[in-house]
Amino acid sequence: MATSKELSDFLAQVERRAFKQAAYAVRDDHTALDIVQDAMMRLAEKYGTRPATEFPMLFQRILQNAILDHFRRNKVRSLWTTLFSSFSSGDDDEEYDLLETLAGEGAKADDPEVTLDRAQTMKLIETAISRLPSRQREAFVLRYWQELDVAETANIMGCSQGSVKTHCSRAVHTLSALLQAKGVQL
């Protein structure tokens, strides 16, 4: 059974990433804070007595569910599908030509020769991640940023390991295209 100190230490360790993760998904800091708070409370209430070693997986799953709950509650799924409509027809697993849709953006993008400072690059990357289709973003964040393995990511996302690999691959491809379109030199 975890002690309150173990819970506190764990939350202190993950709260910033959790906030960013939620913010990328909902694109609103205030809502992201609410979601993280909700996830923390759920972890403490329902799983607080579980061993501390189980916290990372449990918390990630709760956080993902909290994000989904937010969209379900507000019935704004159409919002992000509309926002992503330039990238996809709404189904993440469906094939689409990202580059064709980016053609317009690419023309409007800043001159590639312009050197962006670090803060701007960071901001652009964050924006690009928040623009990834939801499943791609989840897979990217969990697999690469949170450094979970494929099986853990699949468990949290509730899909097969093959789907995780597909989402990750597409996420990297999409991210690369978005950053190139914005003239980001890495």
Added chain:
Amino acid sequence: MKSHVTKELTPQQLAKVLQLLDDSLKQIDHKTLRELEQSRKQAVAVLENSPRVAESQPAVTGLRYALQLSPHGNYRRWVMALVMLTVFSGFFGSKFLRNNGSIDTDTLVLASELPPEAYTDKEFVAWLEHTSRL
């Protein structure tokens, strides 16, 4: 048809993206950090006040408390327990003996007053055995 070539992110570029994401964690404003801290404290308070924790802790503590003979007077509990055990065992033991003894005594008294002919009367012997069982 337009043709666009997109380079995949190299592992180094991906690492840089992830590094920048890590760096972005340091850019979170103080107000947000305070709110996150507050949320964390609330969650920990929920755990500390949860019934499961509240129930389990005294049980464990009580067991430890009872089992250890600390110099803070816990021996009194043991003495009290021994005294109670002695009193209860004496009470129930004497009651048990009294009940068994009374049967034997009654039989003896009754038997001592019987004339020798009674022992040859089968019906009386049967009645006596029946009564003794009661």
